[in-house]
Amino acid sequence: MAGATVLARLESLRGARVVVTGGGGLVGSRLAGLLHRAGAEVTVLDRMDAYPGPVHALFGVDGLGVKVVRGDIRDREVVRQLLAGADHVVHAAAYADVAACTRHPGTAFRANLEGTEVVLEETAAAGVRRLVLVSSAAVYGNGEERPGQEPQEFHEDHTPRPLSVYANSKLWAEHQTRLLLGGSAGTEYAVLRYFSVYGDPQVPKPGSHSWMVPWLTMQARLGRPMRLNGGGVQVRDLVHVEDVAAATALALTEERMAGQTVNVGTGTPTSVRAVGELIAAHFPGSRFVTTPLPPGDPLGGFASTRRTRELLRWSAGIGIREGVDRYVRWLADTPAALPDWLSESAA
Numbered sequence: 001m002a003g004a005t006v007l008a009r010l011e012s013l014r015g016a017r018v019v020v021t022g023g024g025g026l027v028g029s030r031l032a033g034l035l036h037r038a039g040a041e042v043t044v045l046d047r048m049d050a051y052p053g054p055v056h057a058l059f060g061v062d063g064l065g066v067k068v069v070r071g072d073i074r075d076r077e078v079v080r081q082l083l084a085g086a087d088h089v090v091h092a093a094a095y096a097d098v099a100a101c102t103r104h105p106g107t108a109f110r111a112n113l114e115g116t117e118v119v120l121e122e123t124a125a126a127g128v129r130r131l132v133l134v135s136s137a138a139v140y141g142n143g144e145e146r147p148g149q150e151p152q153e154f155h156e157d158h159t160p161r162p163l164s165v166y167a168n169s170k171l172w173a174e175h176q177t178r179l180l181l182g183g184s185a186g187t188e189y190a191v192l193r194y195f196s197v198y199g200d201p202q203v204p205k206p207g208s209h210s211w212m213v214p215w216l217t218m219q220a221r222l223g224r225p226m227r228l229n230g231g232g233v234q235v236r237d238l239v240h241v242e243d244v245a246a247a248t249a250l251a252l253t254e255e256r257m258a259g260q261t262v263n264v265g266t267g268t269p270t271s272v273r274a275v276g277e278l279i280a281a282h283f284p285g286s287r288f289v290t291t292p293l294p295p296g297d298p299l300g301g302f303a304s305t306r307r308t309r310e311l312l313r314w315s316a317g318i319g320i321r322e323g324v325d326r327y328v329r330w331l332a333d334t335p336a337a338l339p340d341w342l343s344e345s346a347a
């Protein structure tokens with residue numbers, strides 16, 4: 001969806017006070033920039049410690065002209081002060097890495113459950129008009145389990161089958177949002193299930209197996225073989241961060257989104273290997289190696305987009321080929337984005 005169209009549809013946010021938790025991260029910083037351009041008064045709350053080194057600086061939230069508060073969503077006083085007088089909240093802060101949540105379930109619990117609880121309670125108490133909860137397609141797990149069939153289309157009313165600590169924490173947040181908001185609380189809510197978000201300036205996290213576009217691109221750029229977990233047979237619906245930011249901002253304003261849960265994906269399945277091949281085309285001589293499939297890594301599927309088109313009136317505008325091209329160009333122009341821990345690690 002074209003940027004000018006999105007901005008025109010965000011006209012009602014002019015002058016509105018919007019708090020974005022996790023606004024210093026990949027998606028949150030892109031969203032904060034968009035909301036600022038739409039004329040909203042944006043406040044970001046973020047611990048700014050999701051990445052080692054200067055990655056948060058790369059996301060550039062400090063240079064956007066929005067208010068940035070370094071703090072934890074579990075700090076009730078801070079959350080209460082920031083939410084006083086807020087019109088809208090986007091709750092995007094999370095311990096947002098599947099593998100890290102598996103390694104450190106206690107940290108996942110504190111950030112994704114306890115932290116979410118504080119945000120929800122204080123949102124209701126502050127009389128915020130609408131909260132958008134950022135959830136994940138991870139809640140679908142492997143979906144309806146039909147081995148040997150075509151890639152699965154995930155519908156919002158499929159029974160969730162979380163396969164990881166991360167996915168379970170997101171599903172809990174969805175239920176808790178529905179239970180604490182939307183009823184007599186007077187605060188509306190909307191839930192977005194993002195599929196696989198990618199796009200510059202995304203940088204992988206150490207020990208993570210998510211985020212294949214930066215992983216594979218960086219491996220190819222370092223002249224290393226591109227590792228395909230499980231041979232790259234998994235299917236993902238890759239949705240560009242610019243599209244995701246637009247969908248999230250629109251979820252604050254679209255009337256029909258009140259009380260609804262929708263997918264944020266392109267509706268197009270792409271195998272991990274196919275993504276690798278798009279990247280390989282930019283790096284002559286690059287090659288693949290197969291590595292084991294990590295536990296909790298779903299075989300995947302793609303988004304049903306019907307409800308999103310109807311209720312959010314949004315569909316993705318950036319296809320995977322264009323998105324990969326953009327990422328490869330950005331990395332070539334921004335070589336400092338390659339993290340030291342990755343350059344220095346064994347191939």
Ligand SMILES: NC(=O)c1ccc[n+]([C@@H]2O[C@H](COP(=O)([O-])OP(=O)(O)OC[C@H]3O[C@@H](n4cnc5c(N)ncnc54)[C@H](O)[C@@H]3O)[C@@H](O)[C@H]2O)c1
Nearest residue numbers: 022024025026027047048050072073093094096136194197
């Ligand atoms: N990137 C994806 O593919 C994807 C897919 C589905 C859902 N999501 C969800 O989208 C949201 C944004 O993810 P992202 O990809 O931008 O990841 P990210 O790690 O770049 O951003 C998350 C931000 O939350 C902040 N944060 C974490 N715990 C916090 C706490 N206790 N208090 C304050 N701030 C805290 C981090 O510092 C970070 O800046 C998350 O909720 C994530 O679960 C992401």
